[in-house]
Amino acid sequence: MxxxxxxxxxxxxxxxxxxxxxxxxxxxxxxxxxxxxxxxxxxxxxxxxxxxxxxxxxxxxxxxxxxxxxxxxxxxxxxxxxxxxxxxxxxxxxxxxxxxxxxxxxxxxxxxxxxxxxxxxxxxxxxxxxxxxxxxxxxxxxxxxxxxxxxxxxxxGKTFTYKIGRRIQKIDQAEIYFIESSINHHKVRLVTATGESEFKNSISNLDEENDFLIRISQSALVNPDNISAVDFSTKKIKFPNDEEVYYSRSYRNTIKMIVDKIGTIKVI
Structure with a gap:
């Protein structure tokens, strides 16, 4: 050890x-x-x-x-x-x-x-x-x-840590729905079971640092455990808070694997 x-x-x-x-x-x-x-x-x-x-x-x-x-x-x-x-x-x-x-x-x-x-x-x-x-x-x-x-x-290992300004924030991985690029330059938007926040980082960095998140496009990462439904016709992924993110066509097989692995995801 x-x-x-x-x-x-x-x-x-x-x-x-x-x-x-x-x-x-x-x-x-x-x-x-x-x-x-x-x-x-x-x-x-x-x-x-x-x-x-x-x-x-x-x-x-x-x-x-x-x-x-x-x-x-x-x-x-x-x-x-x-x-x-x-x-x-x-x-x-x-x-x-x-x-x-x-x-x-x-x-x-x-x-x-x-x-x-x-x-x-x-x-x-x-x-x-x-x-x-x-x-x-x-x-x-x-x-x-x-x-x-x-x-x-x-x-x-089960906590996601990020910084807003100089303040360190922690949240259980299980609470995270998805992270997407923000409209604000050099920031990302974190959406969780309890709300949302923005902080400085990039999707690429977060993808490399967090194995529990799955990349579904150039601008979004999702926590597969919290996906409630997938609409393959519109390429939408839905979450319990009714928010949606789009996946890229090139990630279609990744989404199919997630659906097959997690039996509770509804397919629309």
């Missing part, structure tokens, strides 16, 4: 504390591996110790970090106008959809701020505790992060 890579990033303006936390995290990770062989296929270690929002953001973006675990000091600067750990968490969530955020702070007063901003942190660790207590807490938190990431990756 291939190793599951879960990179760890620390960001704290106090470099001494940040380096100390990095050592504690690496000890905690090793303890988890030693205690439970189920975690032996995980490759997780500290890849960056940053001391500012800018340093962390630059590394995360340039390395396209995914499935990361992020330990962030909430108060990253003595300057109240500077970006803090909550700002960094929001930035990370836009870059890494599965990001596991853990706030480290010496002050419990900041916790309500993270709730208001809806960051979804998995833990808050008081960095002023004794090292042994911190390591024990880190083991508990890292196990939760590993489990969360593993579940997300298992579900990823």
């Amino acid at each position: 291939n190793n599951l890579k879960y990179p760890i990033v620390i960001c704290d303006d106090d470099n001494t504390l940040a380096q100390s936390l990095a050592r504690s995290i690496n000890v905690a990770v090793q303890n988890i591996m030693d205690d439970n062989s189920n975690y032996n296929n995980i490759d997780s270690s500290v890849v960056l110790v940053a001391n500012s929002f800018e340093q962390a953001a630059r590394y995360i973006t340039s390395n396209n970090l995914q499935n990361g675990i992020y330990f962030l000091d909430i108060e990253l600067s003595q300057n109240s106008e500077a970006k803090n750990g909550v700002d960094l968490a929001e930035y990370i969530k836009k870059q890494d959809a599965n990001a596991q955020i853990i706030f480290v702070t010496a002050y419990d007063k900041y916790a309500p701020l993270t709730y208001r901003r809806r960051i979804g942190a998995i833990d808050y660790i008081n960095k002023s505790q004794e090292r042994e207590k911190i390591i024990a807490r880190l083991q508990e938190t890292l196990r939760a992060a590993f489990d969360n990431l593993y579940k997300e990756q298992k579900l990823a």
Whole structure:
């Protein structure tokens, strides 16, 4: 089985504390591996110790970090106008959809701020505790992060992910009816059981990246599991929401194979 890579990033303006936390995290990770062989296929270690929002953001973006675990000091600067750990968490969530955020702070007063901003942190660790207590807490938190990431990756095979602007959207593959070229340049129209949306991409790219979708023309992909009817005389494919898309003559055999394979499709 291939190793599951879960990179760890620390960001704290106090470099001494940040380096100390990095050592504690690496000890905690090793303890988890030693205690439970189920975690032996995980490759997780500290890849960056940053001391500012800018340093962390630059590394995360340039390395396209995914499935990361992020330990962030909430108060990253003595300057109240500077970006803090909550700002960094929001930035990370836009870059890494599965990001596991853990706030480290010496002050419990900041916790309500993270709730208001809806960051979804998995833990808050008081960095002023004794090292042994911190390591024990880190083991508990890292196990939760590993489990969360593993579940997300298992579900990823059945989830369609796309971006609208800088926001990452996810939807179950089973909900998708079809995707077609939009009248808006360089965009596609996604139609699902719950509605529709547009985002930047191309039919060719989506065809290559998503095996569950079937190409029926130069400008459309369909989810065969959600086809309700096919009209061979007009080359129309119909869906449960009464929308229709046309298939190209060259894809007629593909449509016939889909109809034969899925016995519930009505032929008009």
